[in-house]
Amino acid sequence: MAYTGIWGDSVAVGLQQAAGLGGIAKEGLSPSKIADILQQQLRQDPRRFQGSSPLISTGIMNDPSDWQGVSRIVDTLAQAGANPTFIGGAKGRYDEANKRLRNLVSGKGFKYAGDFTPGSDSVHPANYQSLYSQISSAPQTTQGTSRSSGTERTIVDIAKYLQRYGLNIGEHPQFGGVSGAHTTGSFHYAPGGEAIDVRDWRPDVAPAYEGGKPIPWKQRTGELAWRAKKLGVFNEALGPGDRGHDTHVHLALTGKRPMTDQQLEWLATGRYKTQEGTLTDVMPGEAQPVSNVTDTTLPLTEGEDNDLLGLLSLLQTTQPKQKTFKESLQEQVLAEALTPVSSIGKQFLQSYMSSPLPGPV
DSSP states (O other): OOOSEEEESHHHHHHHHHHTOOSOBOTTOOHHHHHHHHHHHHHHOTTTTTTOOEEEEOOTTTOTTOHHHHHHHHHHHHHTTOOOEEEOOBTTTTHHHHHHHHHHHHHTTOEEOOOBOBOTTSSSBSOHHHHHHHHHHSOOBOOSSOSTTSEEEOHHHHHHHHHTTTOEEESBTTTTBOOSOSOTTOGGGSTTOOEEEEEOOSOSEEOSSTTSOOEEHHHHHHHHHHHHHHHTOSSEEEOTTSTTOSSSEEEEOOSOEEEOHHHHHHHHHSOEEOTTSOEEOSOTTOOOOGGGOSOTTSOOOHHHHHHHHHHHHHHHHTSOOOOOHHHHHHHHHHHHHHSOOOOHHHHHHHHHHHSOOOOOO
16 A cells, blocks of 8 residues: 555654655644644645545544544545545554544544554554554455445535435536636536535425425535535535535535445435344444443443433433522623613713702802
């Protein structure tokens, strides 16, 4: 495997030196810091990683709790059109983290190059040259509904699939043409069109799929945008909450990207049929909800964490909550701020009218 660069923590530093490759790596970087670096590079050049094959050491050994940062790394590279390979941490003390990283990365369809046997410090490889040779030559695995197992799809292919579910497609040469209302350099203006606008012009309140619960169109649009971002396939995915996209979903994709039918169905409707024939709303390739985890000592995935937070929030709303002193003070300050205040002139007149008349001089 020929990598275009190496990004990450101290392990990435050693691999850069062994391979003679560039990239950005620094000792002690956490996943969130690495994600910040990648996003900063993309702000400087939005096509920096398009079509590239970076090798990533996520920094999870520096902060084993920073799974949000790991997810940001994966999603950032996915949306940038990269094809990254991820390396795990040291075997032994980081076995659980390696297992979770493998599932997260493979679930997104990216390559996991495996973990490594550490040297005397139980953290770093004993020999970086050997590790790089191992990474480059070893079979790299993906699991679940991976990008490699899907069919290569263009933005037009995806648009036609979305049309099957009653969604309206526009702002593309093959779907009614492109207006001049987009920003300079927009994917809409790329030769042949690399972006579409998806609009839900079905009845105001309708289900996202046959037999589903009827919901307002704005909610359907927002959920569609959320699923598009969650998939991590598109170069751009914008919708309600993003400036200028309150009424539609903007999807951009350069070239082709492998996507399975399950991923497409989940994108369009929010559910799909598994290989066992059961319907599920869990994103293809994502870990099962927290209710299916038998060992509660295992770290929760991002989706499971959200489920748990939602449950805790629901439990909190079902019982009375005693206000803290800070909350009471905030309410008092807010009430005083909202109380109409008389103008200076009005205050003067009120004071003048209420004061006793002056006596004789």
